[in-house]
Amino acid sequence: MREAWDRPAEGPVEVAFVEAERNSRLAAEAFFRSRKYIDGWLAHADPESGLIPRNLKDRYWNGRDAAADNYSFMVLTAAMTDRPLLEGRLREMLRTEMRLTRRVDRLPDDYDFRTRSWRRASIDRDAMIFDGAEYAKDGLLYITEWSGRGPWTERMTGIIEDIWKDPAIETPFGRIPTENFEVNGDLLQVGSRLFWLTGDRVHLERAARIGDYFLLGKRHPTRDADSLTLGDHSCEVINGLSELYFAVSRAWPEKREAYRAPLHEMFDRILETAVDETGLMFSTVNPRSGKVIDASLTDNWGYNYDGFHTVWQVDGVVRYRDAVRKALSGLKRHHSGRAWEAGSADGLADAIEGAITLLNREPVPSAHEWVDSEIRLMWGKQRPDGVIEGWHGDGNFARTSLMYALLKTQGCRLEPWRADLRVGATREGDRIRLHLSAAEPWSGRLIFDRPRHRTIMNLPVDYPRINQFPEWFTLPPELHPDGLALMLEPGRARHLEVDSRGVVR
Numbered sequence: 001m002r003e004a005w006d007r008p009a010e011g012p013v014e015v016a017f018v019e020a021e022r023n024s025r026l027a028a029e030a031f032f033r034s035r036k037y038i039d040g041w042l043a044h045a046d047p048e049s050g051l052i053p054r055n056l057k058d059r060y061w062n063g064r065d066a067a068a069d070n071y072s073f074m075v076l077t078a079a080m081t082d083r084p085l086l087e088g089r090l091r092e093m094l095r096t097e098m099r100l101t102r103r104v105d106r107l108p109d110d111y112d113f114r115t116r117s118w119r120r121a122s123i124d125r126d127a128m129i130f131d132g133a134e135y136a137k138d139g140l141l142y143i144t145e146w147s148g149r150g151p152w153t154e155r156m157t158g159i160i161e162d163i164w165k166d167p168a169i170e171t172p173f174g175r176i177p178t179e180n181f182e183v184n185g186d187l188l189q190v191g192s193r194l195f196w197l198t199g200d201r202v203h204l205e206r207a208a209r210i211g212d213y214f215l216l217g218k219r220h221p222t223r224d225a226d227s228l229t230l231g232d233h234s235c236e237v238i239n240g241l242s243e244l245y246f247a248v249s250r251a252w253p254e255k256r257e258a259y260r261a262p263l264h265e266m267f268d269r270i271l272e273t274a275v276d277e278t279g280l281m282f283s284t285v286n287p288r289s290g291k292v293i294d295a296s297l298t299d300n301w302g303y304n305y306d307g308f309h310t311v312w313q314v315d316g317v318v319r320y321r322d323a324v325r326k327a328l329s330g331l332k333r334h335h336s337g338r339a340w341e342a343g344s345a346d347g348l349a350d351a352i353e354g355a356i357t358l359l360n361r362e363p364v365p366s367a368h369e370w371v372d373s374e375i376r377l378m379w380g381k382q383r384p385d386g387v388i389e390g391w392h393g394d395g396n397f398a399r400t401s402l403m404y405a406l407l408k409t410q411g412c413r414l415e416p417w418r419a420d421l422r423v424g425a426t427r428e429g430d431r432i433r434l435h436l437s438a439a440e441p442w443s444g445r446l447i448f449d450r451p452r453h454r455t456i457m458n459l460p461v462d463y464p465r466i467n468q469f470p471e472w473f474t475l476p477p478e479l480h481p482d483g484l485a486l487m488l489e490p491g492r493a494r495h496l497e498v499d500s501r502g503v504v505r
Contacts, residue, residue, distance in 0.1 A: 013433065013497075016426045016428065016433045017426075017433055017435055017495050019424075019426045020425050020426045020433050020434060020495075021422075021424060021435040021437075021493070023409070023424030023425060023426065023435070024408070024409075024422035024423055024424025024436075024437070025424070026405075026408045026424070027404075027405040027408040027409045027422075027423060027424055028419070028421065028422050028423075029379070030375075030401040030402065030404045030405035030408070031080065031401075031402075031405050031417065031419075032419050033379055033382055033386075033397075033398075033401050034077045034080075034081065034397075034401045034402050034405070035077060035081045035082065035417075035419070036382070036386035037074075037077065037382070037386045037387070037395075037398045038074050038077055038078065038082075038085070038398075039385075039386045040383070040386025040387035040388075041070065041074065041386070041387065041394065042074075043385065044056055046059070046061075046113040048113070049061075049096055049100060049111070049113065050089070050092065050093055050096055051066070051093060051096060051097060051100070051111065051113070052066055052070060052071060052074075053066065053113065054391075054392055055390055055391035056387070056390040056391070059112070059113040059114055060110050060111060060112045060113055060114075060119050061097065061100075061101065061110065061113075062108075062109075062110040062111075062119075062131060063101070063109075063110075063128075063131030063132055063134060063135040064130055064131045064134035064135065065392035066392055067097065067108065067131075067134075067135045068131075068134040068135045068137075068138035068139045068392075069134075069139070069392040069393060069396065070392045070394060071090075071097075072138065072139025072140065072142065072143060072152075073139070073395035073396070073398045073402075074090060074395070074398070075090050075139075075143050075152065076142065076143060076146055076147075076398075076399065076402060076469075077398050077402060078090055079143075079147055080402060080405075080413055080417065081417040082417065083415070083416070094151060094152065094155065098155065103118065103123065103128065104123060104125065104128060104162070105162040105165065106132075106155075106159055106161070106162045107125075107128040107129065107131070107162050107163070108128060108131050108132055108159070109123075109124075109127075110131075125168075126180070129177055129178055129183060130178075130180060130182075130183050132160075132162070133159075133163060133183045133186035133187055133190070134183075134186060135155075135156075136156045136159050136186065137187075137189050137190045137236075138186075138467065140153070140155055140156035140159075141156060141189070141190055141193060141467075142467050142468065142469070144156065144197070144456070145193075145453075145456060145457055145468055145469070146452065146469055148456050149197075149456075157194070157198075160187075160190055160191070160203075163177050163187070164206055171209070171213050171217065172212075172217060173209050173213055173216065173217065174209040174212075175209075176209050176210055176213060181233075181236075181237055182233040184210050184213075184214070184236075184237060184240070185234075185235070185238075185239065185240040186236055186240070187206070187207065187210055187240075188207050188210050188236075188237065188240025188241060188243060188244050189236065189239065189240045189465070189466070191203045191204065191206050191207030191210075191244075192204070192207050192240070192244050192247045193243070193457060193459075193465075195207070195247055195251070196247070196457055196458045196459050196460075197456075197457050197458060199458070201251075204247055204248070204251060204252065207240075207244050207247070208244065208248065208252070208255055210244075211244045211248075211255075211259060214237065214241060215241065215258075215259050215262040215263060215266075216258060216259075216262065220262060220266065221238070221241075221266050221287070222265065222266045222269035222270065222273075222287035222288070223262075223265065223266075223269075223287075223288070224288075225287055226286050226288060226289075227285075227286055227293060228270075228274070228285055228286075229283060229284045229294075230270070230281045230282065230283060230285075230298045230300065230301070230304055231283050231284075231300045232298075232300050232350070235298075235300045235303045235304050235466075236466075238266070238270070238303075238304050238307050239304065239306050239307045239465075239466055241259075241263060241266070241307065242263070242306070242307030242308075242310040242311050243307075243310065243463075243465070244259075245259055245260075245263055245310070245311060245314060246310050246313070246314055246461070246463055249314045250460060260315065263311065264311070264315075264317065267307070267308055267311060267317075267320060269287050270287070270304070271319070273285045273287050273290045273292075274287070274292075275323070276297065278326075278327070278330040278333075278334040278335070279323060279326035279328075279329070279330050280297045280298075280327055280330070280334075280335065281297065281300075281301045281304060282294060282295050282296070282297065282298065283295075283296045283297070283298045297335075297338070297340075299340035299341055299346075299347040299350040299351040299354075300350055300354065301327060301351070301354055302327075302350075302351065302353065302354015302355055302357060302358055303350070303354055303466050305323065305324045305327060305354065306357060306464040306465060308320040308321075308323055308324055309324050309362075309463070309464050310463040310464060312324075313461060313463055324358055324361075324362055325362050325364060327358075328355065328359065328362055328364040328366075328367040329364050329366060329367065331355060331366065331367050331370040332366040332367065332370040332373075335351075335370070336370060336373060336374070337373075337377065338351075344389065344393070345378050345381040345382075345388050345389055345393070345394070345396075346389070346393035346394075346396050346397070348374060348378040348381075349378060349393075349397050350396065350400075351374070352374050352375060352378065352400050352403075352404070353396075353399065353400045353403055353467070355367055355370065355371050356400075356403050356404065356407055356470065357464050357465075357466075357468065357470055358464060359371070359407075360464070360470035360471070360472070361464060371404070375400075375401070375404050378397060378400065378401075379401070381397075382397065399467065402469065403470065406449070406469055406470070406472065407470070407472065408425070409423050409424060409425050409472075410426075410427055410449075410472040411448065411449030411471060411472040411473050411474060412425055412432075412434060412446060412447065412449065413446075413447045414436070414442075414444055414445070414446060414447070414486075415444050415447050415483065416444050418438070418440075418442065420439035420440055420442075421436075421437075421438050421442060421488075422435065422436065422437040422438070423435070423446070427472070430499055430500040431497060431498060431499040431500065432473045432497070432498055433495065433497050434446075434494075434495065434496040434497075434498065435493060435494075435495060436486065436488060436493065436494040436495075437492070437493040438488035438490065439490055440490055441487075441488070441489060441490060442487070442488040443485075443486070443487045443488075444485075444486065445482065445484060445485055445486065446483055446484040446486050446496075447483040448473070448474070448475045448479075448483065448484075448498070448502075449471055449472065449473065449474045449475070450471075450474055450475065450476070450477055451471060451474045451476070452469075452471060453471065475498075475500070475502050476502075479501070479502030480502055
């Protein structure tokens with residue numbers, strides 16, 4: 001007897017399933033390329049320790065690059081495509097990293113594969129703080145946001161605790177661990193989210209020390225600076241201050257009042273001095289004089305606009321949302337085929353990711369078309385062995401491919417994953433229509449996404465965050481908690497319609 005969801009589609013519904021089938025092919029390629037990337041890099045792992053190198057030339061592991069930007073996205077790829085690899089070799093890599101790289105308390109240091117010892121002869125605490133903050137923010141935080149609490153969460157919280165252990169920098173607002181701009185951005189983001197994740201106010205209070213340092217003191221990012229870089233390594237503070245602002249808007253009203261004017265001043269000055277006629281951002285400006293120092297467009301424009309959109313959500317400043325929509329609306333017309341970062345895959349990944357995160361909130365149709373075209377350019381840079389460019393930025397290729405896959409499936413996945421599986425979705429209001437197929441017999445479960453910002457991170461609002469996997473179609477945890485059991489037969493596609501109540505037709 002044919003089940004209800006196997007009925008032939010008709011009319012507009014049929015068109016939706018045709019689009020879902022197209023999306024299933026795009027998602028399948030995205031998952032396949034991400035999984036292939038893991039194979040490529042594991043082939044270059046150190047034979048003795050099992051750790052991956054910083055790049056294919058430098059034979060050492062470090063926290064800010066190998067761990068943060070490459071290993072962490074191997075973990076996330078395996079979480080979606082290969083659970084045995086995740087629980088086996090990649091979990092063992094975490095244990096090995098913790099055993100070999102912790103030099104002072106739980107802070108990581110560089111481990112040289114040739115000498116089987118530290119790469120640096122002496123302890124450099126500032127370097128270890130940098131490594132630890134990058135590892136926590138760029139990698140471990142996002143593993144937690146996707147998978148929930150686990151050993152990678154424990155590694156993150158341990159690093160953060162030891163970064164804040166006896167902070168060395170005196171400020172009028174209390175001691176902070178570092179004056180490094182990028183690292184402070186990392187700590188703002190991690191601290192703000194750890195406050196929600198754990199419920200421990202100490203994380204918010206620590207982040208607020210950094211917020212005070214930038215917004216209430218003499219280190220304001222635009223008023224007090226002769227140079228502001230809006231690209232990688234500097235956009236962290238712009239976004240981090242917005243994350244802190246969101247947190248204090250819900251949990252510390254007095255601090256919100258103190259931050260509002262200087263935060264708006266920063267965002268307004270960026271719009272005045274750093275945005276081109278298409279809505280994207282220059283790499284570096286002098287925010288005091290208004291002079292453009294580096295007129296190349298930053299691939300991290302979307303990361304900065306995450307902050308604008310968050311502050312719009314908090315304060316309702318319409319010009320901040322309008323700036324986001326203008327940037328998205330101009331992508332296809334003005335920036336198709338752009339060689340971000342001299343044509344690197346990493347530059348493409350960051351630009352595409354920025355668009356996907358914002359499209360989750362502002363669905364501009366032409367920007368969706370731009371993402372579809374630019375992802376092809378990025379995929380074209382992958383080598384047959386799975387490696388992309390042979391450095392730690394390869395992890396960003398996988399991260400962005402996974403984000404794209406989830407966009408095309410509306411957050412749905414098949415588990416266990418295989419390369420021949422196809423799942424794609426289209427969304428209409430509170431329901432999705434799914435196309436499912438396989439080249440060989442398959443049985444498993446269709447996994448629906450959850451409102452992870454709430455169920456995992458305890459966030460009251462899903463504001464845009466750097467590197468997050470956006471939520472598309474989600475079901476509450478009590479609906480299909482273990483997924484939907486399915487069997488797929490070769491040559492027989494299955495079409496399902498699922499609504500927000502979890503009803504499957």
